[in-house]
Amino acid sequence: MSTNDTKLGGRDLSGRRVLVPGGTGGVGEGAVRSYLAAGADVVVPTRTEQRAEEFRRVLGDAATDRLHLVVHDYTSFAGAEGLAAEMRRSLGGIDDVVAPIGGFWSGRRLTEIGESDWRTAFVELATAHAAVMRACVPHLSPSGAYCLIVGESATTPVPTAGLVSMEQSALLMMQRVLTAELGGDRRVFALVLGPVRTRFAADAGPGWITADEVGAVAVAASAGSLPGREIQLRDRAAAGRAIALLRDGTSRVEPVVTMSTMRPKPGRENELLDLLRELAPRIRAEPGCLRYSAHLTRDAGHPAVLILMEFESREAFEAHSARIAGQVSRIAALLETPPAPPALFGSDVATVSGV
Ligand SMILES: NC(=O)c1ccc[n+]([C@@H]2O[C@H](COP(=O)([O-])OP(=O)(O)OC[C@H]3O[C@@H](n4cnc5c(N)ncnc54)[C@H](OP(=O)(O)O)[C@@H]3O)[C@@H](O)[C@H]2O)c1
Incomplete structure (x- = not known):
């Protein structure tokens, strides 16, 4: 050791x-x-x-x-x-x-x-x-x-x-x-x-x-x-x-906000949306999940989906990542490029004094 x-x-x-x-x-x-x-x-x-x-x-x-x-x-x-x-x-x-x-x-x-x-x-x-x-x-x-x-x-x-x-x-x-x-x-x-x-x-x-x-x-x-x-x-x-x-002995818990985008393969948009609808209730029920939402772009020419999530701590987000790993191949099959890890953001700076 x-x-x-x-x-x-x-x-x-x-x-x-x-x-x-x-x-x-x-x-x-x-x-x-x-x-x-x-x-x-x-x-x-x-x-x-x-x-x-x-x-x-x-x-x-x-x-x-x-x-x-x-x-x-x-x-x-x-x-x-x-x-x-x-x-x-x-x-x-x-x-x-x-x-x-x-x-x-x-x-x-x-x-x-x-x-x-x-x-x-x-x-x-x-x-x-x-x-x-x-x-x-x-x-x-x-x-x-x-x-x-x-x-x-x-x-x-x-x-x-x-x-x-x-x-x-x-x-x-x-x-x-x-x-x-x-x-x-x-x-x-x-x-x-x-x-x-x-x-x-x-x-x-x-x-x-x-x-x-x-x-x-x-x-x-x-x-x-x-x-x-x-x-x-x-x-x-x-x-x-x-x-x-x-x-x-105490958790210095700081919420994390995550953002990722997905671009479906042409003709697979509805399948992707159906899959996201299927996963949404499960993700929202995960311990520490404060927010999960999926948004379809209004740009009809280049359909893309924005996923926003918020977890009460980094640990909760990591637990989510471990749970969702089994679904990644299903999601990837519907995307133009493999899904990248989401960008992680910290606390809301607008609530920090002086900003
Ligand atoms: N190694 C990894 O990469 C890894 C990764 C994730 C999780 N884990 C988890 O960590 C735990 C231990 O894994 P390990 O890799 O250390 O395993 P391991 O090297 O095979 O050691 C497991 C020990 O469990 C005892 N044991 C009692 N009943 C057993 C049975 N029916 N079959 C096999 N072993 C039995 C054995 O001790 P005696 O024969 O001396 O009684 C053995 O030394 C497991 O729960 C495993 O799922 C391991």
Whole structure:
């Protein structure tokens, strides 16, 4: 973990008891390193002795005596209950949980999946998450945080990886329902990740968030007092913003206004307008959407559509971008040129004094 990453989320979590099921994985490694670096006691259950040994080697010097690597199957209700009980017995409680359980699955369209695909990619992973949540959330200390880790496929359909999208989307709803049911009693976060640079995917794009940065965001969530919420971590810049938000404890929310234009292919104008009409109610219902309007030019010779949107924060706009990504190919098919990212504008300058 770099010094910079430590600074990003770095808080003193000495004495905190943190459970990281799935901690042996690529994303989990970042969480384990970050909590150890912040001084916490970190319990990493793994289902096999071989994985335990391998992971200890991966961590090297970072595997201090505050790392509690235990061979324990936490993926069933009984297994997770047993683990939570043992952690309370041996360490006296559970303060925080980070759950990066399970990886990616792809290769078949939904109409081609078999029952074993369904069990592997949906039932087993969803069961493991539900089991850990059920065993731990009621016992979390009041200052602690539960960070559920999911991918953007939770909100964006990925053809031939639909089971992952369905499972991740169910987990995202689990976080939302928990937040509603707990009514502020416990803090449950969903960290929604774009592609992550891990030890298994070192050859990544420059903007990819790193596993250490995901860990730093989770540490910042634990160390702060911000209520649980969905946090989009699409790239490295988003990680920095999330940590600033979690660290300050308040959101320095500034609305963003966006503007984009689209020029339909000749003869496809009505199809484009129909598609925009279809999408409008969904976009207006998105969290943080303050305005969505589409305007057709009055210049009949060169039809063009102006899209104006306003979101209560940049994070809300980014969440919208992630949600709309699955529709981009439908829109692009009707345009003369591929849709460009919209121009972003800040606060209304007319309301700033002196202007
Ligand atoms: N890697 C990415 O680019 C990326 C991007 C977006 C989102 N995510 C999300 O991050 C989470 C972790 O992903 P990852 O890339 O770190 O995965 P990973 O490297 O495969 O690690 C996942 C860990 O989960 C545990 N696990 C428990 N039950 C499992 C099951 N039935 N199948 C597979 N693993 C199981 C395993 O730990 P033990 O065997 O030791 O118990 C494993 O080490 C997932 O929710 C994923 O959707 C990852």
